[in-house]
Amino acid sequence: MQLFYHPEVSANDKEVRFSREESRHIVKVLRKKEGDSLQLTNGKGWIFETEITMADANNCSARILKAEKEPAPPYYLHLAVAPTKMNDRYEWFLEKATEIGVQEITPVICDHSERKVVKTERFKRVIQSALKQSLHARMPILNEPISFSEFMKKEMNGTKFIAHCEEDQPRKLLSGGIKKGVSTTILIGPEGDFSSEEIEIATRNGWEAVSLGNSRLRTETAGVVACHTVALINEQE
Known part of the structure; x- marks a missing residue:
């Protein structure tokens, strides 16, 4: 199964038109033709079964045959992760967290951050690609970068954890x-x-200090480990 992403399509639509980039991929790369089936998502939980009605490399269109909404995951996970010095490491984290199942991501600029300026446009494309590859129907929210001090002012629902490596500080x-x-x-x-x-x-603002294990992890690895830990516990019977 190959999944396409089209954020504008809704459950009430009867037809969908693809962007020039997606049209070219469908027709030129995948060599799809009229009558072939495609599956796509709008990133809001909906999966659409469609049939190509016009196999044009510049303007491909399809008829929507069926629309189904996947149930929401049994948990909500927001990862607030400091940007890494090298962008490709952060992109790897975004890709893997999307595959595992994160709902929201915020780049947080900290005192020791070596990268203070973050452009999210490429990050969004990485997340979109990972969404399609992993066949998920819900696009994670990617927030704009924010300073640590400003992030502390935000209201957060549920449990709040800060994962750090200070061994002389109490952690669980x-x-x-x-x-x-x-x-x-x-x-x-x-x-x-x-x-x-x-x-x-x-900790003064109600964040609980935690450890991710005995190993000292890179930022991007820690993000993936945290994501998988939450997913694993929530998906256990």
């Missing part, structure tokens, strides 16, 4: 704090970890 394993079916937000710092002041501010 993340897996021990996850509650099934409860919204979870996890803060993960940059390569140099959170500053002591940031850890203090977070």
Whole structure:
């Protein structure tokens, strides 16, 4: 199965027209023709079964035959992860977190962040590609970058964790704090970890300090481990 992404299509539509880029991919790369079937999602939980009515490399269109909405996942996970020095590492994290099943991502600029300026346009394309590859029907929200201090002012539902590496600070394993079916937000710092002041501010504001295990992980690896931990616990019978 190959899944296409079309954010504008709705359950009430009878026909869909693809962008020039998608049309070219459908007709030139996949060599699809009139009468062939395609499946697509709008990223809002809907999966559409369609049949190509015009196989034009510049303006492909299809008739919608069936629309089904997938049930929402049993949990909500928001990962607030500091940007990495190298963009490709953060893109890897975005790809894997989307595949595993994250609902919201916020790049947080911290005291020790080596990358202070983040452009999200390419990040959105990475997430879109991962959504299609993993056959998910819900596009994760990618928020604009925000400073740590501003992020602390935001209201968060459910449980809030800050994962850091300060061994002299009390921490518990993340897996021990996850509650099934409860919204979870996890803060993960940059390569140099959170500053002591940031850890203090977070814990003072109700964030619970956690560890992701005995290994010292890169930022992007920590994001994937945290994502998988929450997904695994919530999906257990």
